[in-house]
Amino acid sequence: MKITIVGTGYVGLVTGTTFAEIGHEVLCIDNDEKKIQKLMRLEMPIYEEGLEDMVKRNFNAGRLRFSTSIKEGTEFATVIFIAVGTPPGYKGEANMSYVERVGREVAENMKSYRLLVEKSTVIVNTNQQLKRTMNKYLEDDIPFDVASNPEFLREGTAIKDAFHPDRIVVGVESQRASKLLREIYEPIVKKSNCEYLEMNIASAELTKHAANSFLAMKISFINAVSRICEMTGADIKQVAHGIGLDGRIGKSFLYAGVGYGGSCFPKDVDAFIRMGDELGYSLNVLKEVQKININQREHMMRKLQHELWVLEDKVIAVLGLAFKPGTDDVRESPALYFVPQLIERKAKLRLWDPIAKEKFSELHPGLSYFDTPLECCQEADAVLILTEWPEVKELNLKKLKEVLKVPIVIDGRNVFEPTDMQKHGFIYKCVGREPVGLPDKK
Ligand SMILES: NC(=O)c1ccc[n+]([C@@H]2O[C@H](COP(=O)([O-])OP(=O)(O)OC[C@H]3O[C@@H](n4cnc5c(N)ncnc54)[C@H](O)[C@@H]3O)[C@@H](O)[C@H]2O)c1
Numbered sequence: 001m002k003i004t005i006v007g008t009g010y011v012g013l014v015t016g017t018t019f020a021e022i023g024h025e026v027l028c029i030d031n032d033e034k035k036i037q038k039l040m041r042l043e044m045p046i047y048e049e050g051l052e053d054m055v056k057r058n059f060n061a062g063r064l065r066f067s068t069s070i071k072e073g074t075e076f077a078t079v080i081f082i083a084v085g086t087p088p089g090y091k092g093e094a095n096m097s098y099v100e101r102v103g104r105e106v107a108e109n110m111k112s113y114r115l116l117v118e119k120s121t122v123i124v125n126t127n128q129q130l131k132r133t134m135n136k137y138l139e140d141d142i143p144f145d146v147a148s149n150p151e152f153l154r155e156g157t158a159i160k161d162a163f164h165p166d167r168i169v170v171g172v173e174s175q176r177a178s179k180l181l182r183e184i185y186e187p188i189v190k191k192s193n194c195e196y197l198e199m200n201i202a203s204a205e206l207t208k209h210a211a212n213s214f215l216a217m218k219i220s221f222i223n224a225v226s227r228i229c230e231m232t233g234a235d236i237k238q239v240a241h242g243i244g245l246d247g248r249i250g251k252s253f254l255y256a257g258v259g260y261g262g263s264c265f266p267k268d269v270d271a272f273i274r275m276g277d278e279l280g281y282s283l284n285v286l287k288e289v290q291k292i293n294i295n296q297r298e299h300m301m302r303k304l305q306h307e308l309w310v311l312e313d314k315v316i317a318v319l320g321l322a323f324k325p326g327t328d329d330v331r332e333s334p335a336l337y338f339v340p341q342l343i344e345r346k347a348k349l350r351l352w353d354p355i356a357k358e359k360f361s362e363l364h365p366g367l368s369y370f371d372t373p374l375e376c377c378q379e380a381d382a383v384l385i386l387t388e389w390p391e392v393k394e395l396n397l398k399k400l401k402e403v404l405k406v407p408i409v410i411d412g413r414n415v416f417e418p419t420d421m422q423k424h425g426f427i428y429k430c431v432g433r434e435p436v437g438l439p440d441k442k
Contacts, residue, residue: 001184002077004029006070006102008039010046010158010263010329011119011151012083017051018162020058022187027065029073039066047328047355050159070102074109079180081149083119087267094123094271103130107137107144115145115177121208121268122148123275127171127201145177148201150208155262156326163188167195171204209275212268213286218253219260220292226256226432227299236432237414256431258300258386258412259293261323263331266293296431297337300384303429304410308382311345315405317380318342318349319373320387320413322356330360334386334412339364352376354389374403382408388415397424 001024005016008030016028030036035045042059044052058064067073073080084098099120106116116134118126127146134144148171153161168185172178178198189196199207226236236256244251260266269286276283308314323333330336333356342349352370353360361369370376373391377383377400385392393415401407401424409421411430421428 001025001079001180003027003184004073004077004080005119006030006073006080006082006106007084007098007120008032008035008045008066009083009085010048010155011153012081013039013046013055014048014051014153014158014162015081015083015119015151017054017058017064018159018188019184020061020064021054023063024184025063025077026058027067027073027076029067029070031068031070033068036066036068048155048158049326054159070105071109074106074114075111078113079115079117079184080106081117081119083151086120086122086271088270091274092270093274094121094267096122096126096129099126099130100133103133104137107134108139110138110142110144113143113145113176115147115180117181118146118148118205119151121150121212121264121271122205123209123271124202124206126205145172145174146201147172147177147181148204149181150204152208152211155329156324164192165194167197169197169199169204169207171199171201173201209268209272212265213272213283213289215253216260216265216269216293217285217289219255219257219265220289220296222254222256223259223296223431224292229256229432230434233434234432235434239432256414257296258334258431259296261332261334261336263323263329266332297334300410300412300431301338301341304382304384307408307410307427307429311342311347313346313348314381315348315350315379316342317373317377317383317404318351319353319376319383319385319392320389321351321353321360322387322389325387325389328356328359330356330363333360335360336363338384338386339367350376350378350380353387354391374399378403379405381406382410385409385411385413385415388413397421397426401425 003019003024004027005012006029008028012028016026020026038045042056082099082102084102086094089095127148130146150169170181222240225239229236240254243249244254269290273283273286318335321330321335323329350368350370352373357369373395407426409426409428414430418428418433
């Protein structure tokens with residue numbers, strides 16, 4: 001089937017390429033000319049394992065094309081996926097202006113039936129607004145449908161997630177839309193044997209925000225428990241393992257650390273809270289989730305400050321700039337909180353990340369970036385671990401100690417074993433775990 005994707009970012013590019021790989025003919029549109037030119041030269045605007053090969057293969061086979069023209073995209077396919085950004089608005093609500101603009105532009109260029117599919121994460125009942133907008137901008141009485149098909153892929157494992165999703169959620173309100181979307185997803189459903197859930201549009205829209213909010217809640221919950229661990233001598237890894245084996249709870253997302261970041265959780269939790277407030281139902285549980293998340297970062301900063309006393313002129317090696325391993329995405333990454341704080345306190349920064357250096361340096365030019373973790377840690381007064389990259393986990397602890405001026409490691413991702421670190425002579429502060437005995441009273 002012919003498919004148009006509007007918005008060729010993390011979601012749009014992965015989705016479009018996946019659709020091409022399963023045999024569809026795909027046109028990816030973006031209004032960022034530089035991005036589209038790059039893609040036409042087969043240069044990737046983002047890092048995602050396996051993506052580059054798949055883009056090249058499908059582009060060369062003629063199943064995947066790129067363009068900046070929404071007119072071309074509207075003419076090309078009956079089904080048009082919207083995968084543009086839905087960033088936070090100035091009050092934290094989801095900014096739907098990009099989605100609205102696509103709806104408007106599609107309506108202005110439509111000559112016959114089109115199915116507009118919301119793949120971007122949108123607030124519940126966005127479909128109604130989209131329909132109203134389209135009706136206003138349509139010149140003739142041309143039929144159309146709106147559907148919701150929220151995306152659940154995770155950066156870092158996006159290709160795997162696209163071919164083996166836990167489920168596919170589709171919100172439709174016509175047989176025609178239902179048939180088109182089933183046809184598109186049939187190869188993936190057959191191959192992965194995943195559940196294909198068809199529901200009404202509001203439920204599909206809400207499923208995405210509720211899922212992300214729940215995952216953020218799990219992270220904040222385990223972070224809250226980690227604070228109790230630090231006050232009592234309990235070990236958060238053991239506690240998380242103990243509770244995670246309960247099938248009702250599950251093991252995933254029970255990793256204590258510097259809190260969640262990325263382009264989705266912070267903004268989606270915020271948008272969900274705003275939506276509740278607007279509806280007259282305060283989602284207090286999520287307000288607390290946000291507070292815990294912010295507090296966790298401040299708590300790590302206090303740990304660093306506690307060890308170094310004065311941060312001015314101290315050399316801090318920051319390991320990890322991406323919000324998680326496997327991606328170059330730095331949106332809302334913990335490093336974007338810590339780096340400005342450390343600059344403000346006049347610390348001297350040395351930064352390392354295997355793939356997010358470029359994106360981070362666009363936001364923080366003029367800082368010192370290094371190619372390996374060990375180079376980064378040379379003569380540092382302390383190391384701050386913010387992303388659990390394999391290169392960090394595999395660090396040779398003996399060598400690490402040798403290159404540091406002072407063997408202080410503040411680990412925001414619980415990468416190392418406290419007892420190992422103590423044996424190697426480090427002053428090691430992580431999350432919800434202590435090397436020996438009871439923690440200091442803080
Ligand atoms: N990144 C993720 O892991 C992820 C996962 C699930 C869902 N989502 C959701 O998917 C949506 C997209 O996220 P993303 O991370 O891919 O964003 P992104 O910023 O990487 O990509 C969005 C793209 O849309 C383009 N765009 C904006 N307005 C446009 C327009 N009018 N016409 C054409 N192109 C336009 C931008 O130039 C950009 O390239 C968001 O709603 C997000 O919440 C993201």
